[in-house]
Amino acid sequence: NAGVTQTPKFQVLKTGQSMTLQCAQDMNHNSMYWYRQDPGMGLRLIYYSASEGTTDKGEVPNGYNVSRLNKREFSLRLESAAPSQTSVYFCASSEYSSAVGYGYTFGSGTRLTVV
């Protein structure tokens, strides 16, 4: 099925460990995003990539790095995990068209716990 695929779905890390969240989309979208969602809150943008070869900081970039590997793939890395990074992480992609405007497609999320 077309869409955004995130891996892993669940992860438990110890404080100080590192990990990479993977995201791939097969809709040929130019733009990709990483969001985090904490209880009772909306999504907050961590990093985005407007197009292949570019990345920019969002609202909460500290403690994270990203790589836009190619048009399909956008990864998020936690170099030294902290308990404050316990959250649900969503990858998304988007494309603008004159017919429907900005259309976003989200992955199913990664539930990360840092102990």
Added chain:
Amino acid sequence: GIQVEQSPPDLILQEGANSTLRCNFSDSVNNLQWFHQNPWGQLINLFYIPSGTKQNGRLSATTVATERYSLLYISSSQTTDSGVYFCAAPAGGSNYKLTFGKGTLLTVNP
């Protein structure tokens, strides 16, 4: 940056009822989105509605950009409408940087 406020925070309906969700935003926008997150966490983009009115089945959305608010209407609600509804608007004029509201939690009971 832009402030996005949603009301009400929670709403409980009986199946078949209608509802209106509101989103207020603090700055002029050229991009306003509505999203639905189902109880299993999946996010769906419902509407791109910077101004005017759009309809998709039982859902419709209206944005009055000059007065800085948007409304999401749900008619003849069904249990599958349950979940959290978010609106989002661009921060700092960048359409890539959406600021989300805290959402409205809708529960539709059978």
